Structures are given as C-alpha cells and as structure tokens.
Amino acid sequence: MKLFNKTFIAAVAMCLGTVIAFSQESQNTPKDYLSKEFHAGRRQALRNLMPANSVAVIFAYPEQVFSNDVNYVYHPNPDLYYFSGYKEPDAALLIFKDVQGSGDTSYNEVLFVRKRDAQREQWTGRRLGVEGAKGQLGFKRVYNSSEFAKFPIDFKKFTTVIYDDLSEDASGDLKGLISIFKTKAAVPDVDKQLMNDFNVIDKYATAKNISQIMNFLKPRLSDDAHKNSAIIQELVAKPDSVTLISVKAKIKAEYGNTALFTEYTTALRGIKQPEELALLSKSVQLSSIAHAEVMRAVKPNMSERELEGILMYVHKKYGAEGEGYPPIVGVGANACILHYEENNDLVLNNQLVLLDVGSEYHGYSADVTRTVPPTGKFTEEQKSIYQIVYDAQEEVFKMCKAGVPYASLEAKTGEVLAAGLIKLGIIKDAKELRTYYPHGVSHHMGLDVHDKGSYAGNLEENMVITVEPGIYIPAGSKCDKKWWNIGVRIEDDIVIGKEKGTNLSIDAPRKWQDVEKMAAEKSIFDGAKFPPLK
Numbered sequence: 001m002k003l004f005n006k007t008f009i010a011a012v013a014m015c016l017g018t019v020i021a022f023s024q025e026s027q028n029t030p031k032d033y034l035s036k037e038f039h040a041g042r043r044q045a046l047r048n049l050m051p052a053n054s055v056a057v058i059f060a061y062p063e064q065v066f067s068n069d070v071n072y073v074y075h076p077n078p079d080l081y082y083f084s085g086y087k088e089p090d091a092a093l094l095i096f097k098d099v100q101g102s103g104d105t106s107y108n109e110v111l112f113v114r115k116r117d118a119q120r121e122q123w124t125g126r127r128l129g130v131e132g133a134k135g136q137l138g139f140k141r142v143y144n145s146s147e148f149a150k151f152p153i154d155f156k157k158f159t160t161v162i163y164d165d166l167s168e169d170a171s172g173d174l175k176g177l178i179s180i181f182k183t184k185a186a187v188p189d190v191d192k193q194l195m196n197d198f199n200v201i202d203k204y205a206t207a208k209n210i211s212q213i214m215n216f217l218k219p220r221l222s223d224d225a226h227k228n229s230a231i232i233q234e235l236v237a238k239p240d241s242v243t244l245i246s247v248k249a250k251i252k253a254e255y256g257n258t259a260l261f262t263e264y265t266t267a268l269r270g271i272k273q274p275e276e277l278a279l280l281s282k283s284v285q286l287s288s289i290a291h292a293e294v295m296r297a298v299k300p301n302m303s304e305r306e307l308e309g310i311l312m313y314v315h316k317k318y319g320a321e322g323e324g325y326p327p328i329v330g331v332g333a334n335a336c337i338l339h340y341e342e343n344n345d346l347v348l349n350n351q352l353v354l355l356d357v358g359s360e361y362h363g364y365s366a367d368v369t370r371t372v373p374p375t376g377k378f379t380e381e382q383k384s385i386y387q388i389v390y391d392a393q394e395e396v397f398k399m400c401k402a403g404v405p406y407a408s409l410e411a412k413t414g415e416v417l418a419a420g421l422i423k424l425g426i427i428k429d430a431k432e433l434r435t436y437y438p439h440g441v442s443h444h445m446g447l448d449v450h451d452k453g454s455y456a457g458n459l460e461e462n463m464v465i466t467v468e469p470g471i472y473i474p475a476g477s478k479c480d481k482k483w484w485n486i487g488v489r490i491e492d493d494i495v496i497g498k499e500k501g502t503n504l505s506i507d508a509p510r511k512w513q514d515v516e517k518m519a520a521e522k523s524i525f526d527g528a529k530f531p532p533l534k
Contacts, residue, residue: 324365
C-alpha cells in the first residue's frame with residue numbers, strides 16, 4: 001500500500017530534524033548473487049576488446065511510472081549490472097582502456113551512484129551509496145552522481161568514446177547525467193527512430209536486399225528527422241550498392257560508437273561464464289518445476305489467470321524475484337497469438353493451453369513453454385500437431401553443439417514442420433509453412449530473455465539458447481476446421497557444449513505421453529478452496 005506521494009515524502013525529508021540510519025543490507029538475504037570478482041572480470045574482458053585510448057560509458061535505466069506517483073518495480077540496465085553489479089537508477093559507469101593518472105591516484109574505472117538519503121530510504125528502500133559500492137562491489141573510485149558534472153574528465157581527448165543509445169525517457173538525476181555527458185563528449189542529439197534505422201542499415205542492408213530495406217524505411221521517410229538526414233537522403237536518391245557502401249561508412253564515422261558498444265557487449269554476453277550458467281540453470285529448473293506442477297493441477301474449469309498464479313507462486317517459492325517477461329497463458333484461439341498477455345479467459349474446457357512463462361532469478365531469465373490439455377488427455381488432432389512440433393525440437397536438439405551454423409537450426413525446423421503439415425494435409429507446399437509457423441526457432445537468453453549474442457556464424461560452447469518450434473492454426477485458416485484453434489509450442493533452454501547441448505528444462509515433461517502421465521499425478525494445489533467474494 002502506498003501511503004503518500006513523492007512530493008509529500010520530499011517535504012517530510014526536508015522538514016525532519018533527525019536522520020534515521022539504515023544498514024546497507026540485511027544479512028538474511030540470498031548469497032548466490034554474481035560476485036564482485038565476476039563483474040571485475042567482465043570489465044577487464046571489455047577492456048581487452050576496446051581500442052587504444054578509449055573509454056566506455058554505461059548509464060542506468062530510467063525509472064518508469066506505473067500509475068500516478070507509483071513506479072514500476074525497478075529493473076536495472078543489464079549491461080550496467082553485468083559490468084558492475086549495481087542495480088539502482090541514476091548511475092553511470094566509466095571503463096577506461098588505459099590507466100588514467102599515475103601513482104596512488106591512478107584509476108581505470110569510475111562509478112557514479114545514487115546518493116544515500118536516510119529519509120527517502122525509509123520510504124523507498126535502502127541505497128548502496130558510495131561506501132556500499134566500494135565495499136560490496138569492489139570499486140575504488142566511487143562518487144555520487146551529482147559529482148559527475150565537476151569530475152575532471154575531458155572526453156574529447158579520447159580517440160573513441162563508446163556508449164549505448166542514450167535514453168530519451170530519462171528524468172531527474174539520470175537526465176542530468178546524460179545531458180552532462182552529451183555536452184562533455186560533444187554527442188549530437190539524434191532522433192531515436194532515426195538511430196534505430198541507421199543500425200538496421202549498418203547491420204542488415206546488403207546489395208541484394210536494398211529494395212526491402214527501402215520498403216522498411218518508407219513509412220518514416222516523410223518525418224523531419226529522416227528528411228533532414230543527409231545519410232538517409234543519399235540512400236533515397238540512389239539506392240544501389242555503391243551508395244550503400246558510402247552510407248555505411250558515414251554511419252560508422254558519425255555514429256559508430258554505439259555500434260561498437262553493441263558489438264562488444266554482444267560478444268561478451270553471448271558466451272556465458274560459469275557463475276552465469278549456475279544462475280541460469282537455477283532459473284530454468286525452478287521454472288520447469290512450475291510447469292510440471294501446472295500439468296498436475298490444470299483442470300477444464302480453471303482460468304488462464306489461475307494457471308498463471310500457480311506458475312508465479314512456484315517461482316516465488318524457490319526465490320525468484322519475478323518473471324523474465326509478461327507471462328503468456330493462452331487457451332484455444334489465444335494460443336495462436338504469439339505474445340498473448342491478457343490471460344483473462346475464465347474457462348479452459350478441452351482446448352489446448354499454451355504456457356510460455358519463465359522466472360527471473362537474480363537477473364537471469366528462463367524461457368520455458370509447454371502446451372497441455374486441461375482434461376489430461378490430448379485429442380487425436382491435438383496429439384498430431386503436438387508430435388510434429390516435438391519431432392522438430394528433437395531434430396534441432398541434435399544440432400546444438402559448437403561449430404554448427406546457427407542458421408541451420410532454422411532450416412532443420414522448417415524442414416520437419418513442413419513435412420509434418422504436408423502429411424496431415426494442412427499445407428500442400430513447404431512455402432506455405434510461414435502461415436502456421438511465423439517466428440524463429442531460437443534466440444539467446446540470459447540477463448535479457450532475448451539476450452545479446454551473435455546470430456551469425458556458428459554456435460559456440462557456453463552459449464545458452466532456446467529451441468522453440470511451434471505451429472499455430474487460428475480459426476478461418478485454409479485447412480480442415482478440425483485443426484482450427486490449435487496452437488502448440490514447446491520451448492527448452494539449451495547450453496551449447498563441444499559435443500552436444502545440455503537441456504536445462506528437463507524437469508518439465510515434453511513427450512505427449514509423459515505430459516499425460518504427469519497430468520494424472522496429484523498436485524499440491526488440488527482441493528485448494530477459497531471463500532467466495534461477497
């Protein structure tokens with residue numbers, strides 16, 4: 001319950017004559033967070049990639065308003081957390097390639113943090129502060145964010161200043177930090193959508209797909225940012241391969257610093273370290289246990305939201321802070337909506353229910369999907385579609401090892417799914433597959449559910465990826481009505497090994513026979529009764 005708004009809190013803080021001291025952290029908290037040595041090692045790994053005479057600058061994410069004067073639960077910038085362990089807003093981290101200064105005053109990293117404030121901490125929680133960041137995170141040079149403006153750094157002396165896209169949603173102290181940085185480093189203001197389009201051109205445009213890229217840009221070419229961009233207009237005037245080379249060179253020259261940030265963080269975060277694998281394994285395992293419990297508990301008279309609640313309860317029981325993304329619990333026609341999030345159908349009946357729900361444990365997100373029959377038994381039509389998806393997943397599992405081209409996972413998925421649908425008479429040609437399978441089979445996972453990682457080249461040891469084939473046949477599809485409103489996705493989380501992958505989500509059954517077997521088991525939620533609402 002929120003007692004008073006932020007304005008009132010500020011007034012009280014100003015008027016109070018006494019200061020309440022708060023300990024940095026409770027001793028009765030989890031001890032399996034990433035270590036300060038892990039974060040220090042990641043900073044050094046970044047330095048190893050950075051060019052000479054460069055500095056990387058990483059800002060915290062802004063806070064976001066949930067309702068009126070209440071914020072959403074704060075989620076840290078995964079990159080800032082990865083390199084520092086800091087989880088609060090209004091912060092900035094500077095990582096230098098080379099040591100700055102000399103002797104006892106030398107340094108190669110500086111962290112700016114949110115200032116401690118006893119009165120505000122009484123209302124909104126403990127802050128780490130300067131001393132906490134030094135003691136718990138292992139930084140030697142830590143300052144309050146308000147000191148960034150006077151910090152003696154000349155960004156213009158560096159050959160390369162590396163930074164991510166700067167938040168346009170920032171407010172308060174964070175907005176000030178970003179504004180000061182842009183002034184000190186002479187960073188130009190760039191429209192966010194224009195910057196996104198530059199990134200698309202730089203990363204994806206080729207001589208073969210220029211026409212598709214131009215179609216992608218077309219809806220925005222009439223806005224001021226794009227009309228006033230000499231780079232965009234050059235491509236509009238002559239969209240050919242020669243112009244594309246020129247345009248890409250200019251994007252790199254003018255805006256390449258953010259591309260470098262993406263390149264380096266993608267390379268690092270795409271390969272998981274042992275401490276990360278331990279947290280990911282725990283997050284996926286507890287999510288899998290939650291899915292298994294739903295298989296036991298589900299009944300035709302339950303609602304989508306009731307199943308969501310079971311999953312979330314099990315997550316919390318095992319210590320997860322929350323979910324890595326909005327839970328997807330869709331029955332029947334809703335299962336055919338890829339990112340269905342309403343979860344408000346009141347009765348499941350005998351339609352398949354698709355559950356795409358993963359926990360977030362200490363920042364690391366699981367991503368597990370199971371599709372289950374509320375009656376405990378698949379119909380013949382449901383079973384047929386389910387088996388095709390299962391077969392595709394089994395074939396892709398065999399390829400989850402180092403050295404296999406990432407793109408080949410998608411090719412194999414399409415091959416198996418198309419053959420299955422053709423056999424059932426749902427499609428006549430493999431070219432029709434995308435009608436019923438509109439997404440990809442895999443993505444990286446970690447601190448973001450769709451984590452940073454390379455999709456070019458080959459799989460590498462200790463990448464963690466999903467394998468998630470699916471088939472979705474909404475009502476009105478050009479096939480026999482008996483297939484309508486069947487949506488099936490099976491998704492597991494795989495650690496890439498030298499010889500084979502390791503499935504982290506084996507605690508949730510996948511075979512249709514095993515799903516039915518688990519559905520026959522008793523659930524801890526069976527018989528739970530609550531008083532009716534008056």
